[in-house]
Each structure stands twice: as structure tokens, then as C-alpha cells.
Amino acid sequence: MSSRYWLMKSEPDECAIDDALAAPAQTVPWTGVRNYQARNFMRDAMQVGDGVLFYHSSCPQPGVAGIARVASGVRPDPTQFDAASPYHDPASPPDAPRWLLLDVQALRKTRLIGLPELRNEPALTDMLLLRKGNRLSITPVTPAEWAAVLALADR
DNA sequence: GCCAACGTTGGC
DNA sequence: GCCAACGTTGGC
Numbered sequence: 809m810s811s812r813y814w815l816m817k818s819e820p821d822e823c824a825i826d827d828a829l830a831a832p833a834q835t836v837p838w839t840g841v842r843n844y845q846a847r848n849f850m851r852d853a854m855q856v857g858d859g860v861l862f863y864h865s866s867c868p869q870p871g872v873a874g875i876a877r878v879a880s881g882v883r884p885d886p887t888q889f890d891a892a893s894p895y896h897d898p899a900s901p902p903d904a905p906r907w908l909l910l911d912v913q914a915l916r917k918t919r920l921i922g923l924p925e926l927r928n929e930p931a932l933t934d935m936l937l938l939r940k941g942n943r944l945s946i947t948p949v950t951p952a953e954w955a956a957v958l959a960l961a962d963r
Numbered sequence: 964g965c966c967a968a969c970g971t972t973g974g975c
Numbered sequence: 976g977c978c979a980a981c982g983t984t985g986g987c
Contacts, residue, residue: 817973842971843982866973923974941980943972 811948812858814849814878815937816912817865825862825874828914835879835913839887840895842907846946850910853948854878860912861949861957863937864920871922872957880911918961931956 816838818824828836841847855878862874884905887895900906926932936947949957 819973845982870974943981945972 811853811950813861813949813951813954814854814858815861815863815872815947815949816876817863817945819866820864820873821867824864825876825914825917828862828874828876828912829917831914833913834915835911837885838909838912839885841885841909841945842895842897843943843945846944847908849946849948850882850908854910854946856880859949859954861954862912862914865945869920869922871920871926872918872961873920874914874917875958875961876912876914878910879913882908882910885909921957921960925960926957929956929960 822840823836828834838850841850858878860876860878861872862876864870864873885895885907887893888897888900888905888907889902890896891898895907897906923938926935927938932938932953935949935953936942936944
């Protein structure tokens with residue numbers, strides 16, 4: 809499965825779009841993915857240059873907060889071996905790391921496009937993010953959905 | 964391989 | 976803080 813566009817969830821307490829924009833080269837390592845399906849997207853399908861909807865989750869105002877791009881291929885996520893990290897995974901073998909990350913470069917902040925607004929947009933009714941029970945932190949986005957979200961951003 | 968128990972996510 | 980939904984674990 810390959811896609812040119814993705815949505816990636818970040819808790820703004822940890823890394824908000826402003827934090828990513830303030831980072832060197834506006835680029836942050838996407839640490840903490842601990843779901844195999846999301847990891848496999850990074851490993852098997854995501855390519856440098858793919859578009860990313862930067863989504864704020866688990867916060868007072870969940871929604872799309874910015875536009876970014878995939879900026880690197882995958883490498884092992886060092887937080888899995890850090891006993892002090894909340895993402896520590898003692899079961900991950902150091903010689904065969906279970907968890908990967910890639911770099912994400914923030915391109916611009918958008919106005920906050922909240923969940924209710926996304927749900928209201930007819931072009932987004934099938935968006936994976938909006939499916940009932942969806943918990944995936946990385947989901948593919950279709951070109952039509954990408955265009956619809958960008959149109960909302962500029963509205 | 965089944966499935967119950969448990970842990971996590973994430974909106975509200 | 977609640978709870979629905981889902982993923983993972985581990986006994987059998």
C-alpha cells in the first residue's frame with residue numbers, strides 16, 4: 809500500500825505544530841509510534857516528500873493544525889531503549905529494534921480545523937480518521953481528502 | 964488457534 | 976473522569 813498523503817497525530821503537549829516549526833530545519837523525529845500498523849506504514853509505504861496533515865490529538869481542541877512533509881526514511885526509534893522514556897519497550901531486542909521513526913518537516917501552520925468541522929465536510933465522510941473507533945496514529949489520506957482539507961484550511 | 968482479560972487511545 | 980473501541984497478551 810502506497811499513498812502520497814498521510815495524517816499523523818501528535819499530542820500538542822508533546823509536540824505541537826508550533827514546536828515542529830521552531831525545531832531546527834522545522835524537522836522533528838516522529839518518536840513514540842507503538843502500533844504495528846502505523847509502523848508498517850512508515851516502513852513500507854511512506855516516502856520522502858509525501859504530504860502530512862499535522863493533527864493535534866488528546867487535547868481540548870483536536871483537529872488539523874498544520875501541513876508537513878515526510879523528510880526521511882525510517883530508522884530505529886531510540887526511545888524504545890530509554891528506560892526513562894514513557895515509550896520504553898523492554899521487550900524490543902536491541903539487535904532487531906521493534907519500533908521505527910522517520911523525520912517530519914513542518915511546512916506551515918493552518919487555522920485549527922476541528923473534528924466537528926471535518927465531520928461536517930461531505931468530501932471527508934470516508935476519511936479513516938473519522939471512522940468510528942479509529943485509533944491509528946498514522947492513516948493514509950486520499951488526494952481528494954487532502955485537497956478538501958487544504959480548501960478548509962484556507963476558508 | 965481461540966478468546967478472555969487487560970491495557971491504551973482519544974473524544975467528550 | 977468516563978467509556979467505547981480496539982490491540983495485545985497469555986493461558987489453554
